[in-house]
Amino acid sequence: MSTTYDSTPAADGFRMPGEFEPHEGCWMIWPERPDNWRLGGKPAQEAFAAVAAAIHPSDPVTMAVSAAQFEHARGVLPAGVRVVEMTTDDSWMRDVGPSFVVNGAGERRGVDWVFNAWGGMEGGLYWPWDSDDLVARKVLEIEAAGRYRAPIVLEGGSIHVDGEGTVLTTEECLLNHNRNPSLSRERIEETLCAFLGAEKVLWLGAGSFNDETDGHVDNLCCFVRPGVVALHWTDDPADPQHAISVDALARLEGMTDARGRSLEVHKLPMPGPLLISEEESRGVDQIEGTMPRLPGDRLAGSYANFYIGTSRVVYPLLDERTDDDAGAILEGLFPGREVVGVPGREILLGGGNVHCITQQVPRA
Numbered sequence: 001m002s003t004t005y006d007s008t009p010a011a012d013g014f015r016m017p018g019e020f021e022p023h024e025g026c027w028m029i030w031p032e033r034p035d036n037w038r039l040g041g042k043p044a045q046e047a048f049a050a051v052a053a054a055i056h057p058s059d060p061v062t063m064a065v066s067a068a069q070f071e072h073a074r075g076v077l078p079a080g081v082r083v084v085e086m087t088t089d090d091s092w093m094r095d096v097g098p099s100f101v102v103n104g105a106g107e108r109r110g111v112d113w114v115f116n117a118w119g120g121m122e123g124g125l126y127w128p129w130d131s132d133d134l135v136a137r138k139v140l141e142i143e144a145a146g147r148y149r150a151p152i153v154l155e156g157g158s159i160h161v162d163g164e165g166t167v168l169t170t171e172e173c174l175l176n177h178n179r180n181p182s183l184s185r186e187r188i189e190e191t192l193c194a195f196l197g198a199e200k201v202l203w204l205g206a207g208s209f210n211d212e213t214d215g216h217v218d219n220l221c222c223f224v225r226p227g228v229v230a231l232h233w234t235d236d237p238a239d240p241q242h243a244i245s246v247d248a249l250a251r252l253e254g255m256t257d258a259r260g261r262s263l264e265v266h267k268l269p270m271p272g273p274l275l276i277s278e279e280e281s282r283g284v285d286q287i288e289g290t291m292p293r294l295p296g297d298r299l300a301g302s303y304a305n306f307y308i309g310t311s312r313v314v315y316p317l318l319d320e321r322t323d324d325d326a327g328a329i330l331e332g333l334f335p336g337r338e339v340v341g342v343p344g345r346e347i348l349l350g351g352g353n354v355h356c357i358t359q360q361v362p363r364a
C-alpha cells in the first residue's frame with residue numbers, strides 16, 4: 001500500500017530531481033477519447049506507440065490503458081513495455097501523474113496535485129475529470145511509493161525544476177483565476193517550494209501562443225541542466241509568438257537561479273505556424289463542453305516539448321523545414337544522449353506533445 005503523508009516533501013528532506021537526472025522508468029497513458037483524438041484515436045495511438053518505443057531503450061515504459069483498449073494496446077506496443085489497466089479521462093500523464101521526489105537515503109515518493117482539467121468550469125478542456133484526478137494515486141500504488149496530496153490545483157506540465165532548488169513556471173498558468181483563485185503569488189511560491197523541495201520560483205509571463213493549457217511552461221522553456229535552458233523562439237516580429245518569446249528571454253536574462261547562477265539560454269526554432277486542416281478537424285467528434293478542434297485553428301507546436309530520458313532525448317517532428325535544425329540544437333545541448341525524433345503532429349492535434357504525455361520516474 002502507498003502511505004499518504006500529511007507533511008511536505010521539503011520538510012521530510014525530499015526534492016524533485018531535474019528531468020536530466022537518471023530515471024528508472026517512464027509512465028504514459030494510451031489515447032482513445034474520440035472528442036479529442038481524431039478517427040477514434042487511431043493515428044494518435046500510432047504516435048504514442050512510437051514515443052513509447054523511442055523512450056523504452058532509455059527508460060522502461062509503463063503504459064496505462066483502459067479495459068476496452070487493453071488487448072489492442074498490448075498487441076501493438078513493444079513487448080518490453082509494461083501495460084497496466086487504468087481508468088483515465090484522457091492521456092496526459094505529465095499533467096495527471098505524480099511529480100516524483102527523492103531523498104538522499106534512496107527513497108522515492110510522489111506529489112499528487114489537484115487536477116481540474118486545465119481550468120475546471122472556467123475554460124477547462126473537459127468534464128468530468130475525476131478519473132484523471134485519481135491517476136497519480138494509482139501510479140503511486142503500483143510504484144509502491146509514498147504520496148503527498150498537495151493542496152493546490154496544478155498540472156505537471158506547468159512546472160520545470162533544475163533539481164537544485166529552482167522552479168520555472170508561467171504567470172499565465174499558475175496565476176490564472178481558473179486554477180487557485182484564493183492563493184496569492186507568494187502562497188503559490190511557498191507551496192511549490194514545499195512540495196518540490198525547492199527554494200526559488202522563476203516566473204515567465206505567457207506560455208506559447210494559443211496553448212490550450214493556459215501557457216504551460218513545458219511548451220515554452222525547459223531546463224537542459226542546472227543553469228541552462230532551452231526556449232521556444234521565432235525571429236518573425238509579425239508572429240504572435242515573437243513578443244511572448246522576447247519577453248521570456250528578457251526575463252530569463254535578468255534572473256538568477258536558486259544557487260545564484262545566471263541562466264544560459266538556447267533558442268529552439270518555432271515550427272510552422274501550424275494550423276488544423278479541414279480533414280483533421282472532420283475526424284474529431286465535436287461535442288459541446290470539450291475543446292473544439294476547428295479548421296484553421298493555430299496549433300501550439302513547440303520543439304521545447306521534448307522528453308529527456310536517461311540515455312535518449314525524444315523530441316517531436318513537426319515541420320520538415322525546422323525538424324533537423326531543432327534536432328541538431330538538441331544534439332549540441334545533450335552530448336551524452338542519443339537524440340531521437342518521433343512524429344509529433346497527431347499528438348499536437350490533441351493539444352500537447354511528447355513531454356505532456358510522459359512522466360519520468362527518477363532513480364531513487
Ligand code: KQY
Nearest residue numbers: 094157216350351352356
Ligand atoms: O502541456 C501539457 N503538459 C499537456 C497538454 C494537454 C492538452 C489537453 N488537451
